[in-house]
Amino acid sequence: MGIFYESIGFNGWAICLFVLFSLMAFNEFGRSTKWGGIVLFIVLPILLTIFVWPTTAAPGNEYGTGTWFNWVKTYSALAGCIWFMGLRYLPKLVKKRWAICVPAIILAVNILEAAIRDFQCFSYGAWNGASVDNLWVMSGPWNIMNGIAGLLNIIAICGWAGIFISKNETKDMIWPDMIWPWIIAYDLWNFAYTYNCIADHSFYCGLVLLLSCTIPAFFIKRGAWLQHRAQTLALWIMFVMTIPQFADKIAPVATTHNKVAFFSASLISLIANIALVVYQFSKIRKNKFNVLKDEMYTDTNAYKEVVESNR
Template identity: 75%
Template sequence: MGIFYEVTSFSGWAIWLFVVFALMAFNELGRSTKWGGITLFLVVPIVLTIAVWPKTAAPGNEYGTGNWFNWVKTYSALAGCLGFMAIRFIPSLAKKKWALCFPPLILGLNILEAAFRDFQCFSYGAWDGEFINNLWVMSGSWNIMNGIAGILNVVAICGWVGIFISKDKTKDMIWPDMIWAWIIAYDIWNFAYTYNCIADHSFYCGLALLTSCTIPAFFIKRGAWLQHRAQTLALWIMFVMTVPSFADRIAPVSTTHNPTAFFVLSLLALITNAALVIYQFNKIRKNKLNPLKDEIYADTETYKKVVAENV
């Protein structure tokens, strides 16, 4: 696989595709019915929290799932899923501006958690690569570049005042101002984050996971990227907390541990997110918009198509 990953077999790619389509299928189950979502994102996590995760994700376990980040990420992702369900299925909430602040806040929190993790990996000083908390990490300038890229991605979050609930039976949470440019910038940053901080798991938790939410955002239910992202992330991390040996023992695909790969990915993430912020601020200035009150991309064809498909 060249500069980024060690060569994997046909069966490795088959497993990767299975992960992608399984996440997409469960995401559809979770969004198609209220009770499907409640089962997946409330009932199942309660059972796992009590009966499974204290053993499979115990602090210091050999697979690295017992660190603070995994636990925080699990419950913040689940909080996002449940919060979005409340907005979707309690009609009065979607009409309240304070409720519409929840999606950007939980999204920003998740991104900043990961940016902090990048900075933390730099602080380890593992310049030649080493196992820390049972995860292989190589510290370098890439951690700083990608941490900054994550902060820029948060700065570029916009237009949440325009969030609304689709009129079809699935009642999806539609965010039309979250256009393709932001999604791609996020994907590049997040993949670089997984590559930097969870390197030898990133074939799945980076590449497969991002694919599983980006495909639905562009081809199944446009405008609902954040909903797709929260649900696939929650599903994946619940699986990892339950079966921590998957990426290390069952279906491992290691990175090449090549410093050039780390540097290139994080530099690309930094450039992409900086370009997005510059473009967006120029658009705000040119159109005299207030990013706290106005939608930035309401004049674009992409925005108009998303709205037309869901009203």
């Protein structure tokens, strides 16, 4: 795996593929049926909150799942899934302008949480690496670089006013203005965030998890990236909160702890998000867009194909 990860054997790749396809399969189950979504994102979390997580995600546990960040991330991801289901299955709700701006707010808050975490990891001063809250981190300029990239990614969120529900049986939440430039910039930022802040867990919660929502967004249900992202993120976090030893003992994939790897991931993330913001603001200036009302990419084939296939 080059400078980023230690070598992975056949069993490691087999587990990786199993996790990837499991996340995609459960995402499809939650996406394609109303009751599937209710069971996965409402009933199951309630049961786990009462009977499982107080033990497996207790504060100070050896796997790092008991931190404030993990708990907040779990319920914010679930809140997104539930809200998106509300938009999908309650026709009156999606007609309200305030209701369709909530997905953008949820997305921005989730990115902000992670950006703050990057800055927090820098504040630890673990310049040569250290275990903090039972998670290995290495502080450095990469935390600042990627924290800024996350803030830029928030600024680049656009076109939420164009969200609508698809006309097919699955009633997907479609955000046509969220096309590939933003998705790729987000993926690069999020991978760098996981690498910086939960380094030895980043192979699964970074690389594999991002693939589990990006593949469906490009090849299964285009235009529904945020729905895919919320559901796969919620599924993964629930799994980790339930079986916290997975990434440490069952199927570990360690990073190389190489400063060049940390710097490279965050530099690529920062460059991608700077380029995205510059390009987007050039479109805003040229076309005199109102960022609170207008969609930015209506002139692109990607946008047109998503709209045509879902309306």
